[in-house]
Amino acid sequence: MEVASGSGDKAGFFTQGRSWLKALPVKFKANMVGMARNIKKLGQEDPRRVIHSLKVGLALTLVSTFYYFRLFKNLGVDAIWAVMTVVLVFEFSVGATLGKGLNRGMATLLAGGLGIGANHLAKHSGHIGKPILILFLVFVQATISTFLRFVPKIKARCDYGMLIFILTFSMITVSGLKEDHILELAHNRLSTVSIGAAACVIVAIVVYPVWAGEDLHNLIALNIENLGNSLEGFGVEYFIRTGCEDDKKFLKGYKSVLNSKNSEESLANFAAWEPGHGRFTFGHPWKLYLKVGTLARECAYRIEALNGYLNADIQASSEVSNIIQEACTKMSRESGKSLKELALAIKIMVQPSSADSHIENAKSAAKNIKSLLKSGIWEDIDLLKVIPGVTVASILIDVVTYTEKISESIYELASKAQFKSVKPTLSPKKLHSGQNQSVKSAQMVNCPDAGINVRESTLPSPPSENSSAPKASKQRMGVQI
Amino acid sequence: MEVASGSGDKAGFFTQGRSWLKALPVKFKANMVGMARNIKKLGQEDPRRVIHSLKVGLALTLVSTFYYFRLFKNLGVDAIWAVMTVVLVFEFSVGATLGKGLNRGMATLLAGGLGIGANHLAKHSGHIGKPILILFLVFVQATISTFLRFVPKIKARCDYGMLIFILTFSMITVSGLKEDHILELAHNRLSTVSIGAAACVIVAIVVYPVWAGEDLHNLIALNIENLGNSLEGFGVEYFIRTGCEDDKKFLKGYKSVLNSKNSEESLANFAAWEPGHGRFTFGHPWKLYLKVGTLARECAYRIEALNGYLNADIQASSEVSNIIQEACTKMSRESGKSLKELALAIKIMVQPSSADSHIENAKSAAKNIKSLLKSGIWEDIDLLKVIPGVTVASILIDVVTYTEKISESIYELASKAQFKSVKPTLSPKKLHSGQNQSVKSAQMVNCPDAGINVRESTLPSPPSENSSAPKASKQRMGVQI
Numbered sequence: 005m006e007v008a009s010g011s012g013d014k015a016g017f018f019t020q021g022r023s024w025l026k027a028l029p030v031k032f033k034a035n036m037v038g039m040a041r042n043i044k045k046l047g048q049e050d051p052r053r054v055i056h057s058l059k060v061g062l063a064l065t066l067v068s069t070f071y072y073f074r075l076f077k078n079l080g081v082d083a084i085w086a087v088m089t090v091v092l093v094f095e096f097s098v099g100a101t102l103g104k105g106l107n108r109g110m111a112t113l114l115a116g117g118l119g120i121g122a123n124h125l126a127k128h129s130g131h132i133g134k135p136i137l138i139l140f141l142v143f144v145q146a147t148i149s150t151f152l153r154f155v156p157k158i159k160a161r162c163d164y165g166m167l168i169f170i171l172t173f174s175m176i177t178v179s180g181l182k183e184d185h186i187l188e189l190a191h192n193r194l195s196t197v198s199i200g201a202a203a204c205v206i207v208a209i210v211v212y213p214v215w216a217g218e219d220l221h222n223l224i225a226l227n228i229e230n231l232g233n234s235l236e237g238f239g240v241e242y243f244i245r246t247g248c249e250d251d252k253k254f255l256k257g258y259k260s261v262l263n264s265k266n267s268e269e270s271l272a273n274f275a276a277w278e279p280g281h282g283r284f285t286f287g288h289p290w291k292l293y294l295k296v297g298t299l300a301r302e303c304a305y306r307i308e309a310l311n312g313y314l315n316a317d318i319q320a321s322s323e324v325s326n327i328i329q330e331a332c333t334k335m336s337r338e339s340g341k342s343l344k345e346l347a348l349a350i351k352i353m354v355q356p357s358s359a360d361s362h363i364e365n366a367k368s369a370a371k372n373i374k375s376l377l378k379s380g381i382w383e384d385i386d387l388l389k390v391i392p393g394v395t396v397a398s399i400l401i402d403v404v405t406y407t408e409k410i411s412e413s414i415y416e417l418a419s420k421a422q423f424k425s426v427k428p429t430l431s432p433k434k435l436h437s438g439q440n441q442s443v444k445s446a447q448m449v450n451c452p453d454a455g456i457n458v459r460e461s462t463l464p465s466p467p468s469e470n471s472s473a474p475k476a477s478k479q480r481m482g483v484q485i
Numbered sequence: 486m487e488v489a490s491g492s493g494d495k496a497g498f499f500t501q502g503r504s505w506l507k508a509l510p511v512k513f514k515a516n517m518v519g520m521a522r523n524i525k526k527l528g529q530e531d532p533r534r535v536i537h538s539l540k541v542g543l544a545l546t547l548v549s550t551f552y553y554f555r556l557f558k559n560l561g562v563d564a565i566w567a568v569m570t571v572v573l574v575f576e577f578s579v580g581a582t583l584g585k586g587l588n589r590g591m592a593t594l595l596a597g598g599l600g601i602g603a604n605h606l607a608k609h610s611g612h613i614g615k616p617i618l619i620l621f622l623v624f625v626q627a628t629i630s631t632f633l634r635f636v637p638k639i640k641a642r643c644d645y646g647m648l649i650f651i652l653t654f655s656m657i658t659v660s661g662l663k664e665d666h667i668l669e670l671a672h673n674r675l676s677t678v679s680i681g682a683a684a685c686v687i688v689a690i691v692v693y694p695v696w697a698g699e700d701l702h703n704l705i706a707l708n709i710e711n712l713g714n715s716l717e718g719f720g721v722e723y724f725i726r727t728g729c730e731d732d733k734k735f736l737k738g739y740k741s742v743l744n745s746k747n748s749e750e751s752l753a754n755f756a757a758w759e760p761g762h763g764r765f766t767f768g769h770p771w772k773l774y775l776k777v778g779t780l781a782r783e784c785a786y787r788i789e790a791l792n793g794y795l796n797a798d799i800q801a802s803s804e805v806s807n808i809i810q811e812a813c814t815k816m817s818r819e820s821g822k823s824l825k826e827l828a829l830a831i832k833i834m835v836q837p838s839s840a841d842s843h844i845e846n847a848k849s850a851a852k853n854i855k856s857l858l859k860s861g862i863w864e865d866i867d868l869l870k871v872i873p874g875v876t877v878a879s880i881l882i883d884v885v886t887y888t889e890k891i892s893e894s895i896y897e898l899a900s901k902a903q904f905k906s907v908k909p910t911l912s913p914k915k916l917h918s919g920q921n922q923s924v925k926s927a928q929m930v931n932c933p934d935a936g937i938n939v940r941e942s943t944l945p946s947p948p949s950e951n952s953s954a955p956k957a958s959k960q961r962m963g964v965q966i
Contacts, residue, residue, distance in 0.1 A: 046635050053635050061628035064651070068623050068659045072616055084656055091627075091652045135553055142549050146572075147542035154527050154534050170545070171572045175565055178549045262786070266747050302789075305743070309790040312883055377872060391858060395879040398872050402793055 055212050056096055063207040064090050067200060082192040089200025094208065098281075099216035099274030101208045105201035106277070107165030112197050115169045116190035118145075119176030123186055126177075142174050160273050215281050216274035217288060221350065223271065224293050227264060227300050228410065229347035230257030234307050235403065236340030239333035242314060242396060243325055255311070261304040268297045283353055289420040296413045303406040310399050313392055324393040331373040332393075335400045338366035339407040346414050355425040356414050363411055366404045373397050536693050537577055544688040545571050548681060563673040570681025575689065579762075580697035580755030582689045586682035587758070588646030593678050596650045597671035599626075600657030604667055607658070623655050641754050696762050697755030698771060702831065704752065705774045708745060708781050709891065710828035711738030715788050716884065717821030720814035723795060723877060724806055736792070742785040749778045764834055770901040777894045784887040791880050794873055805874040812854040813874075816881045819847035820888040827895050836906040837895050844892055847885045854878050 047054045067090050069075075071083045079086075093108060095101045122141050126134045149170045152158050158166065176190060208214075233254040241255060272290045280286040342362035349356035377394070417423075528535045548571050550556075552564045574589060576582045603622050607615045630651045633639050639647065657671060689695075714735040722736060753771045761767040823843035830837035858875070898904075 043632075043636065047632070053632060057628045057632035060631040060651075061624040064627045064655060065620050065624040068655060069620055072620065072659050084660070087655050087659060088652060091648060091655065135550075139546050139550055139553065143542040143546040146545045147538045150541040151524075151528070151534060151538035155524065167572060171569060174545060174549060174568050174572065178553055178568060179565065263744075263746050265744050305786045305789045306793075308783075308786045309880065309883070312787075391875055391879050394872055395876045398876040399790065402790075 052096075052212070052214055056214065059207050059211050060090075060094050062211070063094055063203050066207070067203050070199075079192050079196055082189075083196055083199075085193060085196035086200040086203070089197050090204055093201050094204045095274075097214045097216035097219065097271075097274050097278075098205075098208045099271075099276070099278040101204050103161075103274060103277040104164050105205055107162050108168050108197055109194075109201055111162075111165040111168035112172050112194050115172035116176060116194060119173045120183075120186055120190060122173075122177045123183065127183070138177050142177060145173055146170050160269075161276075213281070215278055215284075216271045217278050217284050217290060218282065220268065220271035220275050220290060220293050221284070223264065223268065224296055224300070225347045225350040227261045227297065228343050228350070230260060231300060231303055231307065232340045232343030232347060234258040234311075234340070235336050235343065238307070238310060238314075238340075239336030243329045243333055255314075258304045258307045258311075261300055262308065264297065265301065268294055289417065292413070292417040292420055296410065296417060299406065299410045299413055303403060303410060306399055306403050306406060310396060310403070313396050324390050327376065328373060328393050328397055331369045331376060332397050332400055334369035335366050335373070335397075335404055338362045338369060339400075339404050342366060342407055342411065346411055349418070349423070350414060353418075353421070353423045355418050355423055356411060357426060359411055363404075363408055366407065370401045370404050373401070533577075533693070533695055537695065540688050540692050541571075541575050543692070544575055544684050547688070548684050551680075560673050560677060563670075564677055564680075566674060566677035567681040567684070570678050571685055574682050575685045576755075578695045578697035578700065578752075578755050578759075579686075579689045580752075580757070580759040582685050584642075584755060584758040585645050586686055588643050589649050589678055590675075590682055592643075592646040592649035593653050593675050596653035597657060597675060600654045601664075601667055601671060603654075603658045604664065608664070619658050623658060626654055627651050641750075642757075694762070696759055696765075697752045698759050698765050698769060699763065701749065701752035701756050701771060701774050702765070704745065704749065705777055705781070706828045706831040708742045708778065709824050709831070711741060712781060712784055712788065713821045713824030713828060715739040715792075715821070716817050716824065719788070719791060719795075719821075720817030723817075724810045724814055736795075739785045739788045739792075742781055743789065745778065746782065749775055770898065773894070773898040773901055777891065777898060780887065780891045780894055784884060784891060787880055787884050787887060791877060791884070794877050805871050808857065809854060809874050809878055812850045812857060813878050813881055815850035816847050816854070816878075816885055819843045819850060820881075820885050823847060823888055823892065827892055830899070830904070831895060834899075834902070834904045836899050836904050837892060838907060840892055844885075844889055847888065851882045851885050854882070 064087065067086050071087055089108065093101060093104045095104060122138065126137045126141075129137045149166050153163055153166050172193065176186060179186065179189065234257045237252075237254045241252070272294055275288075275290045278284075278286075280288075339362070342359040345359035345362060346356050349358065377397075545568065548567050552568055570589065574582060574585045576585060603619065607618045607622075610618045630647050634644055634647045653674065657667060660667065660670065715738045718733075718735045722733070753775055756769075756771045759765075759767075761769075820843070823840040826840035826843060827837050830839065858878075
């Protein structure tokens with residue numbers, strides 16, 4: 005029944021309004037609690053975020069103290085540029101900070117020099133010519149520099165530098181100051197930028213440094229481990245269907261690999277700025293990690309296609325399952341194990357020879373299934389029931405191929421980066437214990453498995469750096485400033 | 486034979502050095518020519534890059550002219566902040582520029598107010614207490630603000646604002662100026678930032694505007710068209726193998742979809758800042774494009790898996806091919822056509838009903854192949870030879886499912902964004918001619934095809950905006966400044 009009277013509507017409106025107003029503080033509180041929980045989670049996921057925030061606070065307070073007590077006497081009020089530089093240059097990783105600091109310094113130097121030259125040129129151009137020439141130069145350099153920022157190589161390495169170049173050149177030429185004043189301005193700007201950038205770099209390196217290179221190394225290892233976990237779980241889940249929630253979480257591990265291209269590329273760019281650190285010498289082949297990453301992604305696309313069959317309407321019938329199950333679970337288990345061995349080899353930086361046997365096993369399983377399919381046992385079975393199982397088997401054969409490719413690319417990385425070689429011993433030995441969970445889970449791979457010839461060696465105990473799990477992909481990556 | 490004498494080595498070294506020196510100008514010239522060619526290509530690929538560069542030059546020269554002739558008299562030398570703001574705020578799209586401008590303005594206002602408050606508080610804290618309180622506040626706000634930048638929502642919408650907040654608050658509290666001076670500083674900074682940001686926004690909107698929203702719209706349409714082209718080509722290439730280079734180029738179209746997630750997300754973020762423009766009203770459902778994009782990517786993963794079979798060692802034998810070819814090529818052709826129809830519907834903003842018939846055709850082909858596989862014609866064929874073909878068929882069935890999902894998501898978009906509906910007519914009609922090549926290629930879909938019931942309607946001629954093909958994914962996306 006509809007309410008016809010307008011006053012009834014109005015009363016309803018007010019009642020609604022009142023209850024909305026009453027609910028407001030509750031909603032606000034719920035929002036606040038939710039936000040606080042999210043923020044806490046962000047810190048717990050990666051405590052380095054909290055440390056980074058404190059580091060920025062420290063560097064800024066340091067430079068502010070110097071400024072506040074006028075410790076840069078000769079720089080005067082220009083010293084505020086040092087404070088600005090800290091805010092703009094300090095980034096999450098040492099590489100990004102160094103890259104931005106160097107970009108800012110070099111661009112200021114270059115633009116300062118050119119700006120002084122332009123001013124000198126303008127001085128001799130007469131009363132009318134001077135402003136025209138100056139504004140023309142500002143226009144031309146801004147246009148050219150902006151366009152150059154579209155060049156992929158420049159964008160990757162010195163986008164921020166181009167920006168600071170435009171800024172400094174414009175400021176110095178337009179300032180309209182006399183030559184000696186300009187020299188002072190340029191000198192002050194360079195000094196303050198250097199002081200600010202130096203403060204950032206020192207704090208970034210000395211206090212709990214975050215190395216982009218190490219993050220890239222760990223990210224690639226983690227991605228490959230995730231692929232391994234997904235694959236290892238897939239065979240069991242498809243044919244046996246444990247339905248265990250933990251297993252399902254592992255199965256989804258490959259998802260993070262699908263979209264990690266941008267993270268990997270920016271980390272590799274930042275890593276190129278970094279000096280040698282920890283286990284990585286200067287000139288470590290960071291680009292090879294990108295190659296491994298690309299192959300890992302190709303493999304992840306296949307696993308994504310496989311995963312579609314977990315929830316498909318048509319499942320492999322039990323007759324078919326019984327026939328192909330053994331070879332398929334062996335393919336997925338062995339390629340999964342080999343990927344986890346490869347991930348471990350990257351992590352502890354040894355030659356990935358411990359994965360070879362698993363790859364051989366996976367390849368022999370692939371051969372088995374091919375000959376199984378050749379045999380006559382299929383004649384009585386409805387082909388429609390065969391399809392899902394056969395498709396899964398076929399994609400798994402493809403995955404085994406990619407596993408081999410990934411292994412080859414990691415061998416290349418290991419030889420270029422001079423990973424230690426491990427002597428194969430006769431009996432499999434457990435790794436020394438490490439604190440890291442991912443290392444632990446990778447260790448399990450090294451346990452002797454029934455029927456699998458694991459030739460493992462006495463590996464060095466994993467360095468403590470491993471205890472910080474790579475969460476790089478979730479962190480801010482972009483050069484925002 | 487080894488040369489034993491050291492002098493021989495030395496002579497060789499010098500000869501090498503000389504020839505290296507001689508080759509230097511040639512190499513330098515070749516490098517320069519290569520670079521010039523690359524730069525020219527960048528401009529030709531997307532002429533909007535050249536226009537953007539000129540726009541930055543224009544805005545900067547405009548503000549510089551005002552500054553140079555002291556037209557902001559009351560702002561004094563602080564007016565240089567307007568020049569800085571132009572360099573830092575002007576971005577490729579209107580949305581990004583507006584977002585940064587608003588971020589900078591709001592952050593300056595907020596930090597200015599809080600900075601003045603902090604200074605007022607510090608004034609009453611005594612000779613020793615004042616610097617301690619000020620530096621403590623700088624530390625605390627820098628730490629908290631830096632940490633908040635990790636929150637995904639804040640990072641997406643106001644990362645730059647947080648940075649400017651830290652900067653302005655630190656500058657104002659640390660400056661150590663007297664209260665009235667600080668008020669003047671805060672006022673000047675806000676005025677100059679507003680002038681600079683306004684100049685950017687006006688030039689960005691008035692001179693050949695680049696709308697992030699339109700780019701997102703076009704990018705999604707192009708991605709789906711690329712998927713369609715790849716699929717349409719796949720069936721022919723797999724079963725008939727034309728080996729035509731042009732076809733192969735089309736086949737690779739889906740590759741650009743695999744990694745377009747980041748581009749799509751930043752464009753959607755920028756688009757949210759934009760006012761209504763052209764065919765898009767304010768509040769256009771940009772987030773739904775991301776949903777379509779995600780499904781398109783899922784579909785692209787399947788096509789990537791399919792593509793692996795084009796170059797696989799084991800090909801479907803001719804016996805098998807003959808049996809499944811018709812249904813498979815129909816599935817790939819029809820789902821390809823439906824995707825291209827969907828792309829066209831997005832482009833010209835009409836209800837995507839013209840894709841329905843193709844989807845139905847693809848689904849019926851999928852049914853056909855299922856019943857084919859059920860039939861007894863396979864009994865005499867070696868199963869190993871059946872596998873590749875059957876796998877391809879199976880993945881194609883999966884692709885048809887995803888095509889339907891994409892269609893549903895585009896229907897949702899079309900209803901939320903109020904796309905025009907088209908009246909189905911009895912006879913298929915050609916579209917009016919459009920300049921755009923992609924529109925042309927999409928038109929071909931509308932030609933009546935033997936045996937396919939295309940119910941097409943008189944579509945409005947595509948608006949001229951379409952003539953600028955979306956190259957957004959190749960452009961700089963990140964909020965760098």
